[in-house]
Amino acid sequence: MEKTEFEAVKAAYITLVLKEGASMSEIRAQYLDKTSQGKFRCVIIGDEHLRDEFVRYHEAYVTLGKHHAETGSSLESDLSYYPTDQVFQLHLNQGIYYALRQNYIKASEKFQDAYKINNQDTTVLLYMGFLLMKRKNYYAAEKYLKNAIKIDQNCDDAWFYLGECYHKAGELRKALSMYETAKILNPGRSEIAVRMKEIKEKTGGKTGKTKKDSFLARIIKKMIGSS
Numbered sequence: 129m130e131k132t133e134f135e136a137v138k139a140a141y142i143t144l145v146l147k148e149g150a151s152m153s154e155i156r157a158q159y160l161d162k163t164s165q166g167k168f169r170c171v172i173i174g175d176e177h178l179r180d181e182f183v184r185y186h187e188a189y190v191t192l193g194k195h196h197a198e199t200g201s202s203l204e205s206d207l208s209y210y211p212t213d214q215v216f217q218l219h220l221n222q223g224i225y226y227a228l229r230q231n232y233i234k235a236s237e238k239f240q241d242a243y244k245i246n247n248q249d250t251t252v253l254l255y256m257g258f259l260l261m262k263r264k265n266y267y268a269a270e271k272y273l274k275n276a277i278k279i280d281q282n283c284d285d286a287w288f289y290l291g292e293c294y295h296k297a298g299e300l301r302k303a304l305s306m307y308e309t310a311k312i313l314n315p316g317r318s319e320i321a322v323r324m325k326e327i328k329e330k331t332g333g334k335t336g337k338t339k340k341d342s343f344l345a346r347i348i349k350k351m352i353g354s355s
Contacts, residue, residue: 140187163217220251261293269289292323300327304324
């Protein structure tokens, strides 16, 4: 049974841990605080629990925005008056939400809006790379993922998805090197071992690993040890 509008609004306040009747500015601040948590600063497409939690926050915000719009306070009409960092986060969140709903065209548009405001944010770069990879535009995806690594060399998501990019493009040696680095940064990430096994099975264990690859892995390992 679908919730009534009253029930949906009440549930949205509870989701965002707000008192009923909170102002739109209070709702927006709480929503942005919830969705800016560190655990969401990565690609969460494959994490069911994070995905569901993010969707709950976003849909609660939209529900309350529509509720306030009925009283003359629009969710988006005063967007130009928001602080720049809030506008950026709103675009980013919309992009993530559309990506989770597999509406990749809308997601790309929102990520582009966020990118125009801050092209140094690793989360935006990761998602843009991820979406381009989905569309098999591996060259463009590589650019964004490499930029994410330049900004944050400890971002295992960036190394992993760059590995995915090379893997899908058939550049298996490069892919294996990226996966190895991602594994150093996040040893508990099970999907890395799966991908590495796939490559070794395809190549019969002959990946042509170079000294450069080994040196990169040593540098990353040293960085992790000294942090």
